[in-house]
Amino acid sequence: MDAMTSLHERSLAEELAPLDAPAAVRDSVVADPMLPDAYRLAFADPEFMARREARGIRFQLELLKPDLGHQAHGIEHTVVVYGSARFVDAATAQERLALAQASGDSAQIRTAERDVRNAQRYESARAFAHLVAEHSQRQPKDKRIYICTGGGPGIMEAANRGAYEAGAANVGLNILLPHEQQGNRYITPELCFKFHYFALRKMHFMMRAKALVAFPGGFGTMDELFEVLTLVQTTKVKPVPIILFDRAFWQKLFNFDLLIEEGMISPQDVDLFHFVDTPEAAWAIIKDFYSLPD
Numbered sequence: 335m336d337a338m339t340s341l342h343e344r345s346l347a348e349e350l351a352p353l354d355a356p357a358a359v360r361d362s363v364v365a366d367p368m369l370p371d372a373y374r375l376a377f378a379d380p381e382f383m384a385r386r387e388a389r390g391i392r393f394q395l396e397l398l399k400p401d402l403g404h405q406a407h408g409i410e411h412t413v414v415v416y417g418s419a420r421f422v423d424a425a426t427a428q429e430r431l432a433l434a435q436a437s438g439d440s441a442q443i444r445t446a447e448r449d450v451r452n453a454q455r456y457e458s459a460r461a462f463a464h465l466v467a468e469h470s471q472r473q474p475k476d477k478r479i480y481i482c483t484g485g486g487p488g489i490m491e492a493a494n495r496g497a498y499e500a501g502a503a504n505v506g507l508n509i510l511l512p513h514e515q516q517g518n519r520y521i522t523p524e525l526c527f528k529f530h531y532f533a534l535r536k537m538h539f540m541m542r543a544k545a546l547v548a549f550p551g552g553f554g555t556m557d558e559l560f561e562v563l564t565l566v567q568t569t570k571v572k573p574v575p576i577i578l579f580d581r582a583f584w585q586k587l588f589n590f591d592l593l594i595e596e597g598m599i600s601p602q603d604v605d606l607f608h609f610v611d612t613p614e615a616a617w618a619i620i621k622d623f624y625s626l627p628d
Contacts, residue, residue, distance in 0.1 A: 396534040400507070400527040404542065407525060408475055412482035412505060412542045413466050413620065415459060416558050417489025417549030417579075418452070423460075427453035452550075456492040458579065459549050462613035463496030463504070469617075469626070471502055479544060479620075480505055484535075484558075485517045485526060489549045494520035507535050536561060545575040545620045550583045566606055567599075573606075575623045577616045581609035 376382055383392065404410075422430075427449040434446035463481045470478035481497040483490035485506025497504035498520040506521035508528045517526040529535040539558065548559045559578075565571045578584045593599045610616045620626070 393531065393534060396529060396531055397537065400529075400538050401541070403525065403527060404505070404538075407503065407522075408478075409480050409503075409505060409525065410476065410542060411479045411544045413479055413545045413547060414482045414539050414543045415463065415489065415493035415547050415549070416484065416551060416555045417455070417459060417492075418551035418555065419484075419486045419488035419490060420552075421452040421456040421488040421492070422449060423456050423492070424450075424453040455549055455580065456489065458613050459489045459492035459547075460496040460499075462547065462579075462616050463493040464500045465496075465613055465617045466620075467497040467500035467502035467504070469621075471500060478502075482507065482539065482542070483521075484509065484554070485521055487518055489551065491518040491520060494518055498522075507538055509535055540565065540571060543574060544624065545577065547577045547579060547616055549579045563606055567603060575619050576607040577619055578607055578609050579611070579616060581611055584609060 371379065371381065374382070382388065427446070430449055431443070431446040434442040437443075466479055466481055470480065480503060481493050482505040483493045485494075485508035490506070494504050494506060495518075503522040503525060504520070505525045506517050506527070508517050508526065509532060510528060510530050517528075527538070529538075536558070540562065543562075546559070546562050548555060559576075562571075562574075562576060566573050566576065590599070590604050594601050594604070608619050610619065621628075
């Protein structure tokens with residue numbers, strides 16, 4: 335026995351050897367149809383791992399794997415960006431508008447004009463992420479702040495794209511959905527994680543978050559936003575900057591004054607978040623909160 339080899343590592347290596355063997359050998363050892371399912375290694379048995387009774391184990395694995403991935407790349411601090419998955423960039427929106435106008439279809443034109451308006455939000459998320467990434471690239475590695483999104487299209491793509499264009503690593507926390515959300519092409523490949531459980535994905539959003547920036551979005555954005563607001567309101571997590579981009583949108587969507595008047599939230603609860611209308615204003619709030627250097 336090699337004296338430099340750990341007993342535990344050698345034992346595990348021996349157990350894993352059949353899984354790394356050529357297909358013919360592997361099938362004869364692991365998936366031989368003549369052998370009972372009981373003979374499979376437990377962690378190499380997909381039917382066993384998918385059982386309801388193994389759900390707790392899957393929770394642990396889904397918490398552990400991305401955590402180890404973040405640690406391996408030194409990702410300790412993130413700014414999480416939420417927002418609609420349905421927005422496109424300005425160039426794509428203009429192309430759609432031109433096609434709609436050429437068609438003469440009034441409904442298509444209205445939709446394309448809406449896409450152009452929403453594309454301004456896409457470009458704002460892209461610019462914001464670029465600001466964060468540019469700043470962080472100048473800092474020591476342990477003080478860098480990384481952009482983190484849900485990994486999909488729209489605002490998520492815009493934020494990952496802004497960081498990518500600044501030459502910075504960035505994170506995408508994808509979720510397995512019936513319509514199969516794929517990680518957008520701007521996420522750093524080694525930091526593109528996929529989740530089955532929304533709960534574990536939400537935990538990873540918050541574990542390293544130093545700020546949350548919510549752009550206009552749908553049910554998913556509302557879910558994430560109010561989860562974070564509730565965690566901060568109830569002191570389950572330390573206060574972090576919670577920034578709502580596009581004041582007019584959010585104030586039209588939610589009547590916070592009504593909640594105060596009806597005694598459903600405290601007047602000071604509205605101090606948990608900030609409204610902004612520019613990428614620069616959003617970044618300034620985060621910089622001021624943490625006294626970050628220029």
